[in-house]
Amino acid sequence: MMNHGKTDEIIALIDCNNFYVSCERVFNPGLDGKPVVVLSNNDGCIVSRSNEVKKLNIPMGSPGFKYEALIRKHGGTLLSSNYTLYADMSNRVMYALSMFTPEIEYYSIDEAFLNLSGFRIRDLFDYGQKIRKTVKKWTGIPVSVGISSTKTLAKVANHHAKRITDLKGVLVMLEQSRIDEALKRVAVGDVWGIGRQYDKFLRQNKIETAYQLRYADEKFIDRYLTSVGHKTVLELNGYACIDIDDAPAAKKSIVTSRSFGKQVSDQEELKEAVSCYITRAAEKLRSQRSVC
Numbered sequence: 001m002m003n004h005g006k007t008d009e010i011i012a013l014i015d016c017n018n019f020y021v022s023c024e025r026v027f028n029p030g031l032d033g034k035p036v037v038v039l040s041n042n043d044g045c046i047v048s049r050s051n052e053v054k055k056l057n058i059p060m061g062s063p064g065f066k067y068e069a070l071i072r073k074h075g076g077t078l079l080s081s082n083y084t085l086y087a088d089m090s091n092r093v094m095y096a097l098s099m100f101t102p103e104i105e106y107y108s109i110d111e112a113f114l115n116l117s118g119f120r121i122r123d124l125f126d127y128g129q130k131i132r133k134t135v136k137k138w139t140g141i142p143v144s145v146g147i148s149s150t151k152t153l154a155k156v157a158n159h160h161a162k163r164i165t166d167l168k169g170v171l172v173m174l175e176q177s178r179i180d181e182a183l184k185r186v187a188v189g190d191v192w193g194i195g196r197q198y199d200k201f202l203r204q205n206k207i208e209t210a211y212q213l214r215y216a217d218e219k220f221i222d223r224y225l226t227s228v229g230h231k232t233v234l235e236l237n238g239y240a241c242i243d244i245d246d247a248p249a250a251k252k253s254i255v256t257s258r259s260f261g262k263q264v265s266d267q268e269e270l271k272e273a274v275s276c277y278i279t280r281a282a283e284k285l286r287s288q289r290s291v292c
Helices: 019-027 064-073 083-097 124-139 151-163 176-183 196-204 210-214 218-224 227-236 267-287
Strands: 011-016 036-039 046-049 077-080 104-108 111-115 143-148 170-172
Touching: 011 083, 011 124, 011 151, 019 036, 019 046, 019 083, 036 064, 064 077, 083 104, 083 111, 083 124, 124 143, 124 170, 143 151, 151 170, 151 176, 151 227, 176 210, 210 227, 218 227
Parallel strands: 036 077, 143 170
Antiparallel strands: 011 111, 011 143, 036 046, 104 111
């Protein structure tokens, strides 16, 4: 049942850092500190990057062969994907997280929402650190923790926790001043629930940040946004509209699609892109256990 009042809930989003690369590093510590990418099926496009690779400005989804020389120049490695390993490691991470609350939603292979409401937690930052240390100790996988009052705000908190070193992997956003500060630093297209078309449309209407979307004119929101968009804005304002679903129904169809920024006629480039999207769709299937 939807709750459209201001929420007193405490929601944590746990997101594994560079998940596929982190899985590989658990079993090969020699990869630590080096540029590492994991490639899609048939060693096509890049589906996971270490932080060292990100610093080289190598984009996600790009063909591995285009950046192989650069990666190896910096002492890095390109690895074939091992989805059996990743599924097993995901199960281990989720089991560790289940120790912290009975109300948990396994959102994807490397993400989970935890409802921490009702617990007597003296310091949420310390609790977030406890979650991180437990998962790391039990599985070897590093995670980031975002904590707030709705799932959408928890996503925003996690976005910053993963990127800002000084936060030490955990951001708690409950005070309005801290929420507003964080929203100002998130592009509207990075808000959970805002797709590419809405990103473009909102920017054309001078709404470029999550903060501007939160305080957008209600008549504008009512006129131009779908029900999903409405829920997103409400969630940014602290109204819980998306419940923790501890037993989500399997989707009957799953789509992974993108538009090219330019006309593409090169067959190899098309093959790499299609391979990458198939890999993404397969991840979604595996996360809801629709395939082995």
